[in-house]
Amino acid sequence: MLTDEKYKSLIDARLRHPESFKKALVNRRRRKMIGKDGRLLIVAADHTARGIIAASNDPFAIANRKSLLDRLMRSLSNPLVDGVLASADIIEELAWLGALESKLVFGTMNRGGYLGSTWGLDDPMTAYDADHIASLGLDAGKVLLRIENTDAGVGRTIEYVVEAMRLLAEREIVCLVEPLPYIKDAAGMPALDRSTDRLDKIISIASGLGSYSGFTWLKLPAWTSHTSLRDSTTLPILLLGGDPGENLNATFDEWAGALKIPNVIGLVAGRPLLFPYDDDVEKSISRAASLVHGLSK
Numbered sequence: 001m002l003t004d005e006k007y008k009s010l011i012d013a014r015l016r017h018p019e020s021f022k023k024a025l026v027n028r029r030r031r032k033m034i035g036k037d038g039r040l041l042i043v044a045a046d047h048t049a050r051g052i053i054a055a056s057n058d059p060f061a062i063a064n065r066k067s068l069l070d071r072l073m074r075s076l077s078n079p080l081v082d083g084v085l086a087s088a089d090i091i092e093e094l095a096w097l098g099a100l101e102s103k104l105v106f107g108t109m110n111r112g113g114y115l116g117s118t119w120g121l122d123d124p125m126t127a128y129d130a131d132h133i134a135s136l137g138l139d140a141g142k143v144l145l146r147i148e149n150t151d152a153g154v155g156r157t158i159e160y161v162v163e164a165m166r167l168l169a170e171r172e173i174v175c176l177v178e179p180l181p182y183i184k185d186a187a188g189m190p191a192l193d194r195s196t197d198r199l200d201k202i203i204s205i206a207s208g209l210g211s212y213s214g215f216t217w218l219k220l221p222a223w224t225s226h227t228s229l230r231d232s233t234t235l236p237i238l239l240l241g242g243d244p245g246e247n248l249n250a251t252f253d254e255w256a257g258a259l260k261i262p263n264v265i266g267l268v269a270g271r272p273l274l275f276p277y278d279d280d281v282e283k284s285i286s287r288a289a290s291l292v293h294g295l296s297k
Helices: 004-016 019-026 065-076 088-096 130-135 152-170 196-207 226-231 248-258 281-293
Strands: 040-045 083-086 104-108 140-147 174-184 190-192 216-221 237-240 264-269
Touching: 004 019, 004 088, 019 088, 040 065, 040 104, 040 237, 040 281, 065 083, 065 088, 065 281, 083 088, 088 104, 130 140, 130 152, 140 152, 140 196, 152 174, 174 196, 196 216, 196 226, 226 248, 237 248, 248 281, 264 281
Parallel strands: 040 083, 040 264, 083 104, 104 140, 140 174, 174 216, 216 237, 237 264
Antiparallel strands: 174 190
């Protein structure tokens, strides 16, 4: 639990000792990417960098930094949680708080397609870059690729993503690619398209990006058809969560079914774990850990 006193010390360190955040991150105790069971449970917390701050029925839930850090620390204290995906500010704070010892750290990269913007499908690399992922000792980078058929910004984003994949591959660092089908609504705003036939094609596109695929992983929705997950690619797949609201059990059921597929190796989920509808973080984390790792790694 993050106490008020520790949180005040964190704020003071931001002002008086900014170098302490980099030191904590670089000097943290590392671990192997893949353990004996070949499965991973990663808690996702890169939402705020793209303006996503709502969870369940609270429109500002994720914007409360003390609450977010507290929930992350409680989650990461479970030994079956392998690591975290987040932007630099959150990762630095977790490292300073000592929460990332022997944990994997995935750095989010393109967060510039802000939620609510009409131009958001043009999604530049506004967070981590490959150089800093390498120099700070992070374990992977993550990129988002939203494909819509009429917006020229999608073409530019593909270029950004492929360049990030290339730079990470040159450093032998995993790039987690999240490809999603999008449409535009009547107001011209980007919106997720849950059409599984489009997702089938997009998985194939994402699998073929870059000049070397050896360090490419995919992050895909749990509602992806099992045929697509099983047959469309040999790349390792982590399942995302979204914001299920009251339908948390349905999300866990989707995860349980998809995790039976050989190249689906785990979860990278945020709101269902950190902000579950019943607000029981420990229960959701334990439930996800049991799905991914069983009773122990």
